[in-house]
Amino acid sequence: MKKFTAALLIILCFASASFAAFSKRGYVPDGDPIRYAGLKVTSEGVSVTLLNKGERPVVFNAAIVFIGEKRREVGDVYIEKTTIEPGGEAVFRNLFLKGDYKECRKAESLRWTIYSLETM
Numbered sequence: 456m457k458k459f460t461a462a463l464l465i466i467l468c469f470a471s472a473s474f475a476a477f478s479k480r481g482y483v484p485d486g487d488p489i490r491y492a493g494l495k496v497t498s499e500g501v502s503v504t505l506l507n508k509g510e511r512p513v514v515f516n517a518a519i520v521f522i523g524e525k526r527r528e529v530g531d532v533y534i535e536k537t538t539i540e541p542g543g544e545a546v547f548r549n550l551f552l553k554g555d556y557k558e559c560r561k562a563e564s565l566r567w568t569i570y571s572l573e574t575m
Contacts, residue, residue: 486572489539493546496559500551501550502549507540507542509574511574512539512574514573515545515572516536518531522566530552530558530562
């Protein structure tokens with residue numbers, strides 16, 4: 456019974472990471488060395504800052520999907536191709552949000568789709 460309980464706790468720990476509420480800052484899954492900060496959803500659009508924590512320039516292009524209740528997509532935003540220098544950042548303001556901004560604010564999680572991630 457103890458082994459079963461321990462195994463169940465381990466599974467729940469890993470599962471909670473994939474369903475965690477999105478925050479204003481974090482890492483881009485499978486996007487190392489890119490991190491994001493300042494994620495904000497308003498009626499004017501989405502603002503986000505991408506940070507390059509690596510030692511070489513990175514070309515990055517992606518989309519962010521906001522996931523609501525019952526794992527339903529409630530909105531998405533496209534991030535155009537950009538080059539970010541080592542230790543640098545790319546600031547995006549008022550990106551076009553496809554979806555209801557109020558629903559996106561209440562989203563439970565984010566899903567990143569990386570179209571381009573090239574280290575130069």
